[in-house]
Amino acid sequence: MKATFRIWRQDTPNGQGGFKDYEVDGLNADMSFLEALDHLNEILVLRNEKVVAFEYDCREGICGQCGVYINGRAHGPHENITTCQLHMRSFEDGATIVIEPWRADAFPIIKDLIVDRSAFDRIIEQGGYISAKTGTAPEANAIPIGKEISDRAMDAAACIGCGACVATCKNASAALFTSAKINHLNSLPQGQPEAHKRVLEMTAQMEKEGFGHCTFTGACEVECPEGISIVNIAEMNARYLKAKLFS
Amino acid sequence: MRLDAKIPEGKLEEKWRNYQIKSKLINPANKKKLNVIVVGSGLSGAGAAATLAELGYDVQCFCYQDSARRAHSVAAQGGINAAKNYQHDGDSVWRMFHDTLKGGDFRSREANTYRLAELSAPLIDHFTQQGVPFAREYGGVLVNRSFGGVQVQRTFYARGQTGQQLLLAAYSQLYKMIRAKKVTMLPRTEMLDLVVVDGKAKGIIARDLVSGEIKRYAADAVVLATGGYSRVFRLSTLAIGCNGSAIWKAHKKGALFAAPSFTQIHPTALPQSSEAQSKLTLMSESLRNDGRIWVPTAKGDSRKAEDIPEEERDYYLERRYPSFGNLAPRDIASRAAKERIDAGHGVGRLKNAVYLDFKHSIERLGLETIKDRYGNLFKMYRKITGVDAYKEPMQISPAAHFSMGGLWVDYELMTTIPGLYAIGECNFSDHGANRLGANSLLQASVDGYFILPNTINNYLASEIKQASVSADHPAFAEAEKDVKEHIARILSIEGSKTVDHFHRELGKVMWQECAMSRSKVGLEKAIHQLNEIKEDFWQTVKVTGHDQELNTELEKALRLADFIELGLLMCTDALQREESCGAHFREEYQTEDGEAVRVDDNYAYVSAWEYTDSGFQLHKEKLEFEFVKPTVRSYK
Amino acid sequence: MELFFRKSIIAATGLFLCIFLIVHLSANCILLLPEDIARELYNSYSTTLRENPLIKLVAYALYLSIILHVVYALLVTLRNRKAKPTKYALNHSNENSSWASQNMGLIGIFILLFIVVHLANFWARIKLGMGEAVGTDAFGYVDVYEVTSSLFHNIYYVIFYSLLMIPLGLHLHHGLKSAFKTLGFYHKSGLDLLAEVAVVYAAIMSIGFGVIPFIVYFK
Numbered sequence A: 001m002k003a004t005f006r007i008w009r010q011d012t013p014n015g016q017g018g019f020k021d022y023e024v025d026g027l028n029a030d031m032s033f034l035e036a037l038d039h040l041n042e043i044l045v046l047r048n049e050k051v052v053a054f055e056y057d058c059r060e061g062i063c064g065q066c067g068v069y070i071n072g073r074a075h076g077p078h079e080n081i082t083t084c085q086l087h088m089r090s091f092e093d094g095a096t097i098v099i100e101p102w103r104a105d106a107f108p109i110i111k112d113l114i115v116d117r118s119a120f121d122r123i124i125e126q127g128g129y130i131s132a133k134t135g136t137a138p139e140a141n142a143i144p145i146g147k148e149i150s151d152r153a154m155d156a157a158a159c160i161g162c163g164a165c166v167a168t169c170k171n172a173s174a175a176l177f178t179s180a181k182i183n184h185l186n187s188l189p190q191g192q193p194e195a196h197k198r199v200l201e202m203t204a205q206m207e208k209e210g211f212g213h214c215t216f217t218g219a220c221e222v223e224c225p226e227g228i229s230i231v232n233i234a235e236m237n238a239r240y241l242k243a244k245l246f247s
Numbered sequence B: 001m002r003l004d005a006k007i008p009e010g011k012l013e014e015k016w017r018n019y020q021i022k023s024k025l026i027n028p029a030n031k032k033k034l035n036v037i038v039v040g041s042g043l044s045g046a047g048a049a050a051t052l053a054e055l056g057y058d059v060q061c062f063c064y065q066d067s068a069r070r071a072h073s074v075a076a077q078g079g080i081n082a083a084k085n086y087q088h089d090g091d092s093v094w095r096m097f098h099d100t101l102k103g104g105d106f107r108s109r110e111a112n113t114y115r116l117a118e119l120s121a122p123l124i125d126h127f128t129q130q131g132v133p134f135a136r137e138y139g140g141v142l143v144n145r146s147f148g149g150v151q152v153q154r155t156f157y158a159r160g161q162t163g164q165q166l167l168l169a170a171y172s173q174l175y176k177m178i179r180a181k182k183v184t185m186l187p188r189t190e191m192l193d194l195v196v197v198d199g200k201a202k203g204i205i206a207r208d209l210v211s212g213e214i215k216r217y218a219a220d221a222v223v224l225a226t227g228g229y230s231r232v233f234r235l236s237t238l239a240i241g242c243n244g245s246a247i248w249k250a251h252k253k254g255a256l257f258a259a260p261s262f263t264q265i266h267p268t269a270l271p272q273s274s275e276a277q278s279k280l281t282l283m284s285e286s287l288r289n290d291g292r293i294w295v296p297t298a299k300g301d302s303r304k305a306e307d308i309p310e311e312e313r314d315y316y317l318e319r320r321y322p323s324f325g326n327l328a329p330r331d332i333a334s335r336a337a338k339e340r341i342d343a344g345h346g347v348g349r350l351k352n353a354v355y356l357d358f359k360h361s362i363e364r365l366g367l368e369t370i371k372d373r374y375g376n377l378f379k380m381y382r383k384i385t386g387v388d389a390y391k392e393p394m395q396i397s398p399a400a401h402f403s404m405g406g407l408w409v410d411y412e413l414m415t416t417i418p419g420l421y422a423i424g425e426c427n428f429s430d431h432g433a434n435r436l437g438a439n440s441l442l443q444a445s446v447d448g449y450f451i452l453p454n455t456i457n458n459y460l461a462s463e464i465k466q467a468s469v470s471a472d473h474p475a476f477a478e479a480e481k482d483v484k485e486h487i488a489r490i491l492s493i494e495g496s497k498t499v500d501h502f503h504r505e506l507g508k509v510m511w512q513e514c515a516m517s518r519s520k521v522g523l524e525k526a527i528h529q530l531n532e533i534k535e536d537f538w539q540t541v542k543v544t545g546h547d548q549e550l551n552t553e554l555e556k557a558l559r560l561a562d563f564i565e566l567g568l569l570m571c572t573d574a575l576q577r578e579e580s581c582g583a584h585f586r587e588e589y590q591t592e593d594g595e596a597v598r599v600d601d602n603y604a605y606v607s608a609w610e611y612t613d614s615g616f617q618l619h620k621e622k623l624e625f626e627f628v629k630p631t632v633r634s635y636k
Numbered sequence C: 001m002e003l004f005f006r007k008s009i010i011a012a013t014g015l016f017l018c019i020f021l022i023v024h025l026s027a028n029c030i031l032l033l034p035e036d037i038a039r040e041l042y043n044s045y046s047t048t049l050r051e052n053p054l055i056k057l058v059a060y061a062l063y064l065s066i067i068l069h070v071v072y073a074l075l076v077t078l079r080n081r082k083a084k085p086t087k088y089a090l091n092h093s094n095e096n097s098s099w100a101s102q103n104m105g106l107i108g109i110f111i112l113l114f115i116v117v118h119l120a121n122f123w124a125r126i127k128l129g130m131g132e133a134v135g136t137d138a139f140g141y142v143d144v145y146e147v148t149s150s151l152f153h154n155i156y157y158v159i160f161y162s163l164l165m166i167p168l169g170l171h172l173h174h175g176l177k178s179a180f181k182t183l184g185f186y187h188k189s190g191l192d193l194l195a196e197v198a199v200v201y202a203a204i205m206s207i208g209f210g211v212i213p214f215i216v217y218f219k
Helices: A033-046 A118-125 A147-157 A164-168 A175-186 A189-208 A219-223 A231-246 B012-022 B043-055 B093-103 B110-118 B120-129 B162-179 B245-252 B285-289 B316-320 B330-345 B359-365 B367-385 B440-463 B474-493 B499-513 B520-540 B552-576 C002-032 C035-051 C053-083 C104-121 C144-151 C155-163 C165-182 C188-218
Strands: A003-009 A018-024 A095-100 A109-111 B035-039 B058-062 B183-186 B189-197 B200-208 B214-218 B221-224 B263-269 B292-296 B354-357 B394-403 B406-408 B420-422 B605-612 B615-622
Touching: A003 A033, A018 A033, A033 B499, A033 B552, A118 A175, A118 A189, A118 B162, A147 A175, A147 B162, A164 A175, A164 A219, A175 A189, A175 A219, A175 A231, A189 A231, A189 C002, A231 C002, A231 C165, A231 C188, B012 B093, B012 B110, B012 B440, B035 B043, B035 B200, B043 B058, B043 B162, B043 B183, B043 B440, B058 B189, B093 B110, B093 B120, B110 B120, B110 B440, B120 B440, B162 B183, B162 B440, B189 B214, B189 B245, B189 B474, B200 B221, B200 B474, B214 B474, B221 B245, B221 B440, B245 B406, B245 B420, B245 B552, B245 B605, B263 B285, B263 B330, B285 B367, B292 B316, B292 B330, B316 B330, B330 B354, B330 B394, B359 B367, B420 B440, B474 B520, B474 B552, B499 B520, B499 B552, B520 B552, B552 B605, B552 B615, C002 C035, C002 C053, C002 C144, C002 C165, C002 C188, C035 C053, C035 C144, C053 C104, C104 C155, C104 C165, C155 C165, C155 C188, C165 C188
Parallel strands: A003 A095, B035 B058, B035 B221, B058 B183, B221 B420
Antiparallel strands: A003 A018, B189 B200, B200 B214, B263 B394, B292 B354, B354 B394, B605 B615
């Protein structure tokens, strides 16, 4: 199988970038998309060229590290997957595949297809936790939590922090990511004491990082590998309003 | 060298308490003056870094990924064991300890294993308080399921994301302490060497993976929490970045490496589909509850599965292990699959898989029941292979999964270098020769949250009296120089083969000779081949780009250079252990019908290897079984 | 603060305008009656509106809403552009979201253009006395009906008024759903219902407003 990869190459964060075409032969349909890039990189090494820098780690759709814009879609042409779960059989033989890094002011490019998503970590730092020191916890079954509440918390908690929501959002909004974490923690009894503080501080950080407004296009929930619903954003807005009024 | 495991006095259930009573303490004002380096931000690393910071230490935490949340703890699907006895089914700390010790085929310490079981209950309390959304009953209490063939239900889980949810809890606790300015997080920073001053671990040399800069970091103690090294097989269920470099550097600086060859091979991964494949995805073991494993009776049968009649199918697990059948333990199921594949009965394009068939279950239970039980997994299977497993059988294959071996540690989790600790999968401790399902998240967490923060003070209490070593110490300069030379040497080879080429070569040898089934002849051949690969690597590898930039090829090359050496040690270890135990199966030591033969008289010890100029030197820590008498594992 | 405040202003003003449109369309329906009845009813209705102090207050709220809606939409757009300074070379956003949701600003510009023309046609003539003077009907009411009727006997205006109801429909459909979520309505089945209501509402508004000019034209 053959393909032409049209890849964004950029050597340094502030450098000038541009697309470069690479014709690659010897691919097969069972290869994952990242393996096809591995294959390209081996060819580049043997041609004495610098390899394409791209990110990955687990390659089983759970770590959230891989993420590029492929043919006009975050994580490629399918819904609710990560880049590592995309396979070459999704493309036609001889296709030209356009690969770009995530684009957002809050996700500056480091090199080629690698961006800096540390803004997400800083949002978590502002309250994406429950303050309880190791050793201070009560008996686990001492606080019963209904299955429905627990299941909803789990739905939100499933976020893997890949950044596809920001990447696909025309406004580069981080509302889906931030709301998922807030709703996970604020819906549990353990998260109540810090609930108002959490929603105010995490959203303040989200704003500080330079993400845009959520305009509910719904693109994020389609590209989210965990299928996290945008209803979470509405819920965050409600929690925000409540926090503003009652804290 | 005499290996002292420092097992505390007393009855099994009193040892940890006795240890804590006698352990030295440090007053809070002094803790502030002490600095600890934690390498790795997975469940054990993040848990340790956060807890140490809560206790008052200054912590620097390193990871090679872009964020602390990526560590491969996220991938554990099944769950975490704890002896809570919530199901009222007769579980207890003792039973859990016994299951773990027996599952490990009596090649771990009683005291360590007991402590693992003992601390499992408060760990669940901790994670629940951190907001982990464990599965619950309608009434609001926690649910358990059974796992890994034990007779009680003690596994807690959060859908198929238990590892992810536990790591997120640890990561968020870590970020709470980062906000409190007690932890400095250094993502995209990889440890390349350990700095030892006057025989004690005092810091590390690390590379900033973005700028390429080599930097020195000094501390009063160093904790390694760098995970497993099964990427030595190249194809494994591990993340691509997982590596053995940190522990290998520590080993070369004097830390003994224990039972390096004990590697768990998981039976239900997806098979390799091409040479270019980089990863074998794990399918949950739970599939074996309703799936039947078979291969065609005829060798090289290339008919489609549906065209092979029932009488020409060999349900080999049911045939060999009538009482456990498809639910035989991981090591046994993996070995049986390899035996059939090697005998020419493998299926799939590369003839490297066996069938996992749900046809009978669907007929018996109905499609809806199977969908309800395994819907996600079938969906995942389809995502990866494009095949609908409701219509045709899955193809599965064994894959390297977990390293029971690792740096030798004592009861305090300290290595043989004072001030250097190893926690989580990178140490050798509680699993012996085989790990039970849902015990890995447990061990990583217990090490990081509960054990290390209680033992490190015993060492640091004496360090407080001495001035801290600064990064200007000559030992740092020397280590930095070595690292830079090592990098320069790799870049200067400018050969003709890629790093991945050598990794594939290494993987093939290791998989063939040092995985599920090992033999003297094979291991000797492997050692010879690995030496050739090593020599070839240092003459013909090619890495493009330079060192003062983000260079993923260079990162891979540095890790691979260590993997090759580690592979040599693994083969050496497997060669010396002339018995079959747990995941370590020596072909020479089996019964007539192919079952493992353990040789307790000669091999009831932990092999601990010292790195010397003249080769690897073996030390033995004899395992004493004071409380449980070793028995033979049988699954017939 | 900014992220929530701005969007909430847009949502709240938007919802207010949505309610206004219902009232407006109901009034427009008078135009469908036979001419003599329609003229009297329409003119008396508009006079009442102009003279009632409470309605005056609502009218000011209306002007303010339009201005705030536009100004904050502009601020939101500016911030969003800053958040995404580089666009993708290839972007298939139509595969994961509706065209309207991706282009509310552009659609808004068309609606704003419409509002300007609409105000010039009616408000400027009737309230500000600009352009051709407006007469009175047999009952002494200002003859707004005549203004409307004569305007909609010009085929160009008819086409303009009808055509621009298409962007209005698209804007209302996305806007209504989005506004509720922005203001924190997160009831799952409520939102499902809202999605259906939004389709019906947007269809009624755009078809209703869009068809009336033609009916008047052919009357």
